[in-house]
Amino acid sequence: MMSLEDAVRNRRSVRGYLPHEVPQDRIEAILTLAQAAPSNCNIQPWLSHVVSGPALRDLGARLVGAAQDGVRPNPDSKADRTFTGIWRERQIDAAVQLYGAMGIDRHDRPRRDWAYRRNLEFFGAPHAVFIFTPTEFGEREAVDLGIYAQTLMLALTAHNLASCAQGALGLYPDIIRDHLGIAPDNKLIFGISFGYEDPATAANRARVGRAPLAASVTFHR
Template structure:
């Protein structure tokens, strides 16, 4: 695909075929994605590719802890509750997904099950866990670089027929992920990316989020002076 077509066509995939993803294909995706921009060429990322029994143990541990009321604990601080326009956008995509899945507002069981899918990493056959070295804290720039790598991964995967969803819920119980993925103590877990072949029959996979109009978030400064109107 041309880049414009690729970036506009990609969407988050939340339902997967239980079909193994070849290791060589994941390697190819990462080999492409590693060319993402990196501040001062620091390349601060580590990628732990998890599948099979270790990933199943992560799902089980996440599910157990969340249902038992264990508070989420990430390796770095973040704002857990959005407000204002950010909260509105979060609700908008949730409404799209619940409408697609036919989940009613008062259907507590199905709404809970949907939330738990996130902690199960959407039952994807592969999870890519992205980490960075702890000594880089405060690591805002390194986290920015891992964001660039994440975007490159999901685009490279989409180009090759795989779907992904960048999944913050999957690492909210970071100790569980660290234990079963064998992640060293000197690395901080940033995010995970659920990956696999899309299940075309899973209706939530038809949902595509919308983007704000250009003029709501972009300003042009100084163009009138240069004649570049």
């Protein structure tokens, strides 16, 4: 098994996958590892739905169809803030790296739209996990869900699998609830596509950096 440092450094968002599926026992081992994530009062507020095979293919078709038909996104958690200053600079840099790797000009709206729509097809991944939580939960439980999601992605990396966290998979929660038979009192936070990386996908050559320590951390004594 990979060291923690290697798992942290090797994990990155992968946006192109080979079609073959991960064996079910491996998926279960990874999700069992992710269950070890800490949470406030150990409430473990994550309700994960793993979707594969025809269910995933048909769901992708419904999501893409909704986007093509101009259905208004209706995410359970609104994230309509626009970034400014350093936050905006980092957002732009990530987009520049991604579209640069894909050879898409920033003014090429049709290709940018196509690249974004690939989110809704799970970037060709054979599996996606949708992370839900009861509607009554708020910010405090959202922290638990973030910790859980990173634990899950590191577990995937340690098993030599690729993943991509996708807020975009939270745009049409009503379709996803309907498709998977999930009750309306479960809200969707986001989804994570996962599987085997396709090394031939141009988007997978994108690398984003990180701010230096001093930009994020202050020491006091």
